Amino acid sequence: MQSIVATLLIAGCAYSISASAGNVQIQVLGRDGKPVPEAVVVLYPSAANAATAPSLLQASPTIEQERMRFVPALTVVAPGTTLRFTNQDRWDHHVRGTPVGPAATGGAGGNEGFEMRLAGKQDGQAAQAAETTVRQPGVLLLGCHLHGSMRGHVFVTDSAWTLKTDADGIARFTAVPDGAAQLRVWHAEQLVDLPRKNLQVQPTPVLDTMQLSVVPRPRRPLPASAPAPARAGSAPHIHY
Numbered sequence: 464m465q466s467i468v469a470t471l472l473i474a475g476c477a478y479s480i481s482a483s484a485g486n487v488q489i490q491v492l493g494r495d496g497k498p499v500p501e502a503v504v505v506l507y508p509s510a511a512n513a514a515t516a517p518s519l520l521q522a523s524p525t526i527e528q529e530r531m532r533f534v535p536a537l538t539v540v541a542p543g544t545t546l547r548f549t550n551q552d553r554w555d556h557h558v559r560g561t562p563v564g565p566a567a568t569g570g571a572g573g574n575e576g577f578e579m580r581l582a583g584k585q586d587g588q589a590a591q592a593a594e595t596t597v598r599q600p601g602v603l604l605l606g607c608h609l610h611g612s613m614r615g616h617v618f619v620t621d622s623a624w625t626l627k628t629d630a631d632g633i634a635r636f637t638a639v640p641d642g643a644a645q646l647r648v649w650h651a652e653q654l655v656d657l658p659r660k661n662l663q664v665q666p667t668p669v670l671d672t673m674q675l676s677v678v679p680r681p682r683r684p685l686p687a688s689a690p691a692p693a694r695a696g697s698a699p700h701i702h703y
């Protein structure tokens with residue numbers, strides 16, 4: 464009897480260890496200690512294991528212009544990804560993407576900016592869409608020439624191990640290769656880059672936190688109905 468119990472215990476342990484191998488959970492906190500959703504958590508596992516990288520990123524993301532907002536407000540992609548912008552509002556948007564941060568001033572390392580005019584959606588017709596491809600790691604600030612309140616970001620990452628934090632401020636990675644890894648956290652309102660942190664990924668779960676030096680403002684709620692500025696529809700006018 465005793466040996467059966469011992470066997471079961473050993474089996475249970477083995478199971479829980481294998482189920483949690485490579486689990487890395489990073490919680491991002493504001494300066495006030497509260498969880499921060501919509502932060503970007505980037506892991507850089509040791510180079511020897513780079514081949515095992517998963518596909519955590521969307522291959523063909525769409526960013527909607529909906530009720531005067533970019534939805535989602537933050538899009539995380541790999542270099543080479545084509546972004547699709549779709550105007551669901553009844554009025555025009557003139558979307559622009561502006562490189563910000565260190566890559567913007569790094570010459571060849573930065574992305575080109577882009578802009579695109581998208582006519583308002585007409586009854587019974589498909590929403591107008593336009594695409595642009597991001598080539599280099601870096602951050603693009605999204606705005607609209609017509610509506611100064613519209614803000615969004617595209618984070619072009621240099622690691623396949625990249626996630627946005629959820630409502631609890633947590634990014635949950637699984638099956639991260641064992642060994643040394645670096646951790647980077649980015650948030651739109653964290654203007655001074657936080658220093659990277661060294662992690663040791665191991666068979667037991669790794670739980671860690673990164674604290675911003677700012678308290679991000681809560682995002683303004685989606686209005687039930689936005690005012691509809693009367694603008695004549697126009698042909699798409701796209702610059703790359």
Ligand SMILES: [Cu+2]
Pocket residue numbers: 555556557607608609610613
């Ligand atoms: Cu607009």
